[in-house]
Every structure is written in C-alpha cells, then in structure tokens.
Amino acid sequence: MTLPLEDRLAITELIALHGHVFDEGELDRAAEVFTPDVEYDLTDFGRGTLTGLPQLVEATLALGTANPVAHHVTNVVIEEPTEGQVRVRSKGLGIGTDGSCGSVTYVDTVVRVGPGWRISRRKVSARRIPLTPGS
Numbered sequence: 001m002t003l004p005l006e007d008r009l010a011i012t013e014l015i016a017l018h019g020h021v022f023d024e025g026e027l028d029r030a031a032e033v034f035t036p037d038v039e040y041d042l043t044d045f046g047r048g049t050l051t052g053l054p055q056l057v058e059a060t061l062a063l064g065t066a067n068p069v070a071h072h073v074t075n076v077v078i079e080e081p082t083e084g085q086v087r088v089r090s091k092g093l094g095i096g097t098d099g100s101c102g103s104v105t106y107v108d109t110v111v112r113v114g115p116g117w118r119i120s121r122r123k124v125s126a127r128r129i130p131l132t133p134g135s
C-alpha cells in the first residue's frame with residue numbers, strides 16, 4: 001500500500017513540529033506530536049525509555065538548561081506503511097546553550113490518530129562516530 005502524498009506531508013510536518021513545541025516550551029502541546037502512551041527511547045544517552053506523555057514532559061522539565069536551545073530535523077525518510085503504522089527515519093541537530101552542536105538519528109513509529117498522525121515510539125541514537133569504511 002502506497003502512502004498518499006497528503007499523509008507524507010502531514011508526517012513530515014509532524015516530525016518537524018517536535019522541535020517547535022519543545023524549543024518553545026509549549027509542553028502542553030506535546031499531545032499534538034506524541035501518543036499518550038509514547039515510548040521515548042533515550043537508552044543511548046543513559047536515560048532508558050520514557051513511557052507516556054507525563055514522563056516525557058517531566059524528564060524534559062527536569063533537564064532544565066541542559067535541554068538543547070534548538071532542535072533541527074532533516075533527512076526525513078518515510079517508509080511504506082505496515083500494519084497500520086509507518087516507520088520514519090530522520091536526522092536531528094541539537095544546539096546547546098554554549099553553541100555546541102550534536103547530531104542524532106531518530107527512528108519513529110508513527111500511527112494514525114483520528115484524521116492526523118502521532119509518534120507512538122521514538123528511538124534517539126547519538127551520532128558520535130563518523131563513517132569508517134570497512135568496519
């Protein structure tokens with residue numbers, strides 16, 4: 001089944017909306033991005049997996065000034081839907097208060113919720129090592 005262009009655009013905007021909502025501190029809008037029971041996997045950062053919107057918002061607030069100043073997303077790749085969900089891969093850049101920049105890979109499971117889409121699972125992996133041919 002091919003995903004219609006309208007859905008591809010809506011999913012791409014959903015992925016981008018995360019940065020706007022969280023960077024602006026509009027955490028009351030997190031339900032516009034994630035399902036209520038979202039699994040947010042931060043294992044690569046030593047934080048385990050956060051489950052549910054309340055835990056995600058609480059963890060975000062607890063980070064305080066350690067949160068990135070800005071989240072930027074790029075290279076969005078939307079796979080064909082399977083079993084009522086869509087896998088989306090994207091790259092993220094986070095800018096720290098000191099001007100430092102970090103790169104991550106997001107792997108999202110996106111599901112239809114009413115007329116729109118929401119992220120039900122997100123795995124965030126840090127990009128720490130460049131491509132090494134032959135390894």
